[in-house]
Structures are given as C-alpha cells and as structure tokens.
Amino acid sequence: MIHFSEATKKEAERLIARYPEGKQKSALIPLLHLAQDEFGGWLSPDAMDYVAGLLKLEPIEVYEVATFYSMFNLKPVGHYVFEVCQTGPCMLRGSDAIIDYIKSTLQIGVGETTRDGMFTLKTVECLGACGYAPMMQLGNHYREHLTKEKVDAIIQECRTNAAKNN
C-alpha cells in the first residue's frame, strides 16, 4: 500500500488543518498535488484512494475532481510535461502550429510520452495567460509567446537539465 513520506504527511496535515472541522474536503486539490508530486507525476487509483482515506472521502469524490482538472495526470507521464493551451486566443495566435511542431519534433501525439520517458505532450484549456499567447505550462512555469525556435530552445534546455541531473 502506498503512503506519503513523513515529510509529505506533515505537509498534508498542515494543509488539512487550514480548514474548519467538517470542511477538510477543501484540502482535496492541494493533497492531490502533493500526491502527484510524491508518486511519480501522476495519480494512480491507489494514490487517489490513499488521498480519499486521508480526507475520509469516498474514492469516487476524489476521482471526480482528479478527472475534471487537466493539471492532474491519470497515467504515467514523462519527466517534462508540455501543457499547451489550445483555447481561442492561443489558437488565434498559432497554438495549432506549435502543437504540430512539438508533435513532429518529439514524434509523439497529444497525450503521449516519448520513448525515453523524457517528454509528454498535453493540450489544455485556457491557463489565464491569453495576453502571452501562444503559451504552455512546463512544471511550475509558463512559457509564453511560443515560436518554433522557442520550442527548440525549451526542448534543448530540458535535455541539458536532465543530463545535468543524471
């Protein structure tokens, strides 16, 4: 059975304690983020069940939330996840071409991961940075005003960082 490390468990308890008695369910999204970070970048059914147990929720309540938000991955993902916005303003500024370019450069489709486990491509809805379209989220940062050249540089940056960390 999976479980949080001691440090993550303490953080989960801190988050849960933010909410009044009976309202602990409000900590669900922060706990899902913790679980995703702790359990390899995605939420397995075991991970979601574990979070349900911590919050005394029915598993279905956790599945409903986890499946609603694109920020939660329900299958294993690569080390770097490109979440490219495809909503209207980004589309008008060329997100389709950016998505196609990433697909052809990395040889993967949307929702797929490169064979080396390095990159996953996702498309998502508006990330609230329309003024910087076309854009994507990569980890905790936004990458904005994307062009093919910027995509090349980002891919190279990821590869360089991965090599440094190995």
Ligand code: FES
């Ligand atoms: S439409 Fe892409 S960030 Fe809003």
